[in-house]
Amino acid sequence: MHRKLFIPGPTEVEKDVLEAQLKPMIGHRHKDFTALYASVLGQLKEFFNTSQHIVVIAASGSIAMDIAGRNLVRAGRKTLCCINGSFSDRMSKAIKGCGNEIDILEVEWGQAIKPEMIEEKLKENEYDLVTVCQNETSTGVKCDLKAIGEVINKYPNTLLSVDAVSSLGGDLIFPDEMKTDFVFASTQKAFAMPPGLAIVIYSDDVITRGNEVKSRGLYTDLVQIHNYFEKKQQTPSTPAISLLNALDYQLGKMLKEGAVNRYKRHLEMAEYTQKWALDNGFKLFAEDGYASVTVSTIENTLNKDIGELNKTLAERGMEIANGYGPLKGKTFRIGHMGDHTLDSIKELLDNITEIWNL
């Protein structure tokens, strides 16, 4: 039996989106591909109301962590990595792993990174790059991206990289308005697509910076990817054409709904889930006012067995997620992202209420 995915990615993919992958194959150097890619990028730019550049790469979102580490930091310059959970920690490891020196700004997991904390660090040190995770999928914490963007914008040599893997297309993220330089996401989360594509939205300053960096690698060379597109409107290596067909189709649906309505639907699902948790004696792991709209991380204050719950849920065709990494067992996570609706969330929570006798 299919288990409906209420995990924070991969999430449910509608049948018509899956079917959009079934179009016959085309050559990636043919004008048909140029037209497909132009349609995908045009729709993404419209959805995110941005004049920044966008590329879609055949990889999961983590590729963008290496791209940031290899293109956004000059030799001998430092990066400030903001950490408040497993994925922001992973980003710091990627930046360091690309041979860069990092400083860490870490807050207790469950807390949000605040703009004033970043500003304090920027006053003390010069940074080529600041990395933040807009939506920490491990802790269910979001940040105030607009306020962070405003602070970093005061420092013209400092770029802002944003991990929006589990929020882009669900939460409201507008790169121009929020003054971000590099935003990345994976398709298997709030885009409600199969995994396999990374979406990267980047500013002109990113390319200027990339040109000042020598070891950009090959697959991670954003300057080459950018220049190739400027010249030929295609990708330097073979793209995931079937996934791009599905993305093109799904973006049509997303534009029909609209970015703001899509956000409101996500907010409604998040608020319902979070109220359910509090009403039933649980606590939210996120600090007040910073709970994610795409994933709720709920403190397991009633000491429930999450593994057992998932076994029973599986018999009913549903699945939620245990806590991530060190938070396993101490928390559980409910993904309410992509094409889920308030009704599908209510159905899930009614089932959990019944199974746990809440």
Ligand SMILES: Cc1ncc(COP(=O)(O)O)c(C=O)c1O
């Ligand atoms: C916030 C965040 N960043 C990065 C990643 C890694 O993305 P991917 O698995 O698509 O490489 C994830 C995956 O869950 C995530 O939630």
